[in-house]
């Protein structure tokens with residue numbers, strides 16, 4: 001059971017009556033210095049993709065940190081992007097934008113785009129479902145984005161069919177898995193979306209709704225899966241899925257026993273990772289901040305005012321990734337694996353990232369090592385190598401590995417080591 005500070009007075013009185021051990025408070029105080037690090041990354045990073053400012057805006061608003069200058073800057077960037085990219089936005093990108101513009105906006109601020117953007121999202125969500133019917137259950141994007149879609153439609157009163165949601169989220173369970181491995185991020189986003197749908201169905205008092213039962217069972221299944229991905233050290237899935245997993249567990253506490261999750265341990269582990277600079281990407285930082293402060297994406301209409309940005313000690317330096325500045329060179333092995341393996345040895349400055357290795361190889365042989373990429377909220381994403389493109393309808397992608405093990409970071413962040421065996425492999429998920 002989660003106690004939240006935003007409860008009305010009655011809630012606070014109840015809280016005082018409940019024996020304290022029943023109430024798992026798992027959040028950091030706003031004086032915690034880790035927050036400075038996250039905020040610095042969120043605010044001072046140079047954004048390289050459309051969805052980064054939207055993720056940052058959503059995060060700041062949810063946790064109740066307000067700063068007029070920053071908010072205006074972010075809102076403007078988000079709106080510019082919508083206008084520029086409009087029809088090219090994926091469903092989930094549009095959903096994040098709607099969440100960001102709509103969450104906790106002040107009463108004097110008109111949420112101008114609401115109707116237009118929502119109907120746009122309704123269409124995009126339908127296109128995802130159509131694609132699933134036509135392509136063996138594969139959405140245009142992925143189930144994480146379908147979760148975001150339903151969440152935004154549900155929270156802002158867009159129209160969607162609860163029957164379709166119950167049906168599709170249940171029937172095509174393969175979408176919760178990548179390469180046989182349960183995707184915690186995906187399952188947790190679905191729990192948030194389904195919980196919203198559950199609440200609105202329950203509010204509308206369609207108690208006998210058969211969808212409720214299906215949704216209830218599905219949440220239960222997903223929560224169990226998420227908890228089964230809990231690691232010894234407290235992380236759930238990996239470092240980057242833990243935030244959204246925490247959110248899912250906050251809102252679904254009547255689906256598991258208190259003894260099944262030590263929230264404090266998870267929190268401590270995350271704080272340790274923050275100190276080590278692991279959350280140095282604005283999207284990563286934006287995703288972890290709300291759960292650290294006990295907030296979830298379902299709280300968009302229930303916004304506290306915590307403080308202004310000026311109470312935090314944020315430098316105005318662009319956070320630098322800790323790249324070694326030495327002029328020493330290192331040699332790494334690099335292979336492109338399709339049906340055949342194409343190998344090369346390349347020499348790069350110490351401190352280089354995977355992408356630098358790919359560029360060096362490409363320079364040596366464009367035909368064999370040529371590649372394309374797209375900017376995304378997590379940095380550069382590899383879309384093709386040797387002209388062979390990843391395809392969501394076929395569930396194909398370019399997988400990154402080191403010494404045969406899949407990496408948990410992308411080409412723009414992963415720092416390579418001397419004599420490391422790097423590989424980019426044509427795979428299915």
Ligand code: B12
Nearest residue numbers: 092093185240241376377378379382397399400407408410
């Ligand atoms: C779906 C998904 C995938 C799909 C993407 C294709 C598809 N069908 O959509 C698949 C399974 C192919 C995939 C691959 C990879 N992924 Co992935 N993926 C996700 C997931 C669950 C959702 C992404 C999404 O749609 N976001 C919402 C939309 C609105 O934002 P977006 O920026 O427009 O989304 C795009 C990018 O996120 C991009 N993308 C997906 N994964 C990754 C990873 C990196 C490093 C980058 C730069 C981009 C990227 O695909 C999205 C659709 O176009 C996220 C979880 C999360 N918390 O975001 C993990 C996540 C982003 N992936 C991750 C990783 C590590 C990878 C891989 C590097 C794994 C590997 N060893 O090969 C590869 C990417 C390699 C490459 N080619 O560059 C990590 C990134 C962590 C980090 N610090 O960088 C995450 C956070 C999962 C995790 N918890 O570890 N992924």
Ligand SMILES: *[C@@H]1O[C@H](CO)[C@@H](O)[C@H](O)[C@H]1NC(C)=O
Nearest residue numbers: 082083084085086087088089
């Ligand atoms: C949409 O994307 C396509 C291909 O990626 C590009 O050619 C086109 O210019 C884009 N349109 C807009 C409005 O950005």
Ligand SMILES: *[C@@H]1O[C@H](CO)[C@@H](O)[C@H](O)[C@H]1NC(C)=O
Nearest residue numbers: 102154155156157158203301
């Ligand atoms: C959605 O509808 C509910 C009930 O009709 C209402 O309480 C809520 O304020 C609405 N939310 C938005 C964002 O319009």
Ligand SMILES: *[C@@H]1O[C@H](CO)[C@@H](O)[C@H](O)[C@H]1NC(C)=O
Nearest residue numbers: 195198199202212216251252
């Ligand atoms: C979902 O709905 C069921 C039945 O109305 C209810 O028992 C359950 O508590 C709800 N779950 C959440 C997370 O709201």
Ligand SMILES: *[C@@H]1O[C@H](CO)[C@@H](O)[C@H](O)[C@H]1NC(C)=O
Nearest residue numbers: 253254255256257258259260
């Ligand atoms: C919680 O534990 C009790 C007894 O230990 C058990 O009966 C119950 O099924 C458990 N609930 C869940 C959701 O696991």
Ligand SMILES: *[C@@H]1O[C@H](CO)[C@@H](O)[C@H](O)[C@H]1NC(C)=O
Nearest residue numbers: 033036037040312313314315
């Ligand atoms: C703010 O942080 C910097 C280092 O990041 C430190 O040197 C400085 O003392 C801090 N100031 C306050 C008021 O805490």
Ligand SMILES: *[C@@H]1O[C@H](CO)[C@@H](O)[C@H](O)[C@H]1NC(C)=O
Nearest residue numbers: 324326328329330350351418
């Ligand atoms: C590369 O840099 C790291 C520290 O950044 C150092 O530990 C390592 O010894 C360096 N390797 C070489 C070969 O210079």
Ligand SMILES: *[C@@H]1O[C@H](CO)[C@@H](O)[C@H](O)[C@H]1NC(C)=O
Nearest residue numbers: 320323324325326327328349
């Ligand atoms: C890093 O290298 C740049 C240029 O090569 C130099 O200007 C800078 O002073 C170096 N920084 C450190 C900390 O060595």
Ligand SMILES: *[C@@H]1O[C@H](CO)[C@@H](O)[C@H](O)[C@H]1NC(C)=O
Nearest residue numbers: 337338339340388396426427
């Ligand atoms: C890999 O080899 C198989 C069997 O020879 C073939 O069917 C397939 O098209 C090849 N894949 C690629 C990407 O070349």
Ligand SMILES: *[C@@H]1O[C@H](CO)[C@@H](O)[C@H](O)[C@H]1NC(C)=O
Nearest residue numbers: 331332333342343344345346
């Ligand atoms: C790369 O270097 C290793 C050891 O230095 C050598 O065994 C291997 O044959 C080289 N590979 C290529 C493709 O040059």
Ligand SMILES: *[C@@H]1O[C@H](CO)[C@@H](O)[C@H](O)[C@H]1NC(C)=O
Nearest residue numbers: 342343364365366367368369
């Ligand atoms: C690139 O590699 C291919 C074999 O993978 C080879 O046939 C070709 O000659 C190479 N080109 C150059 C410029 O080295």
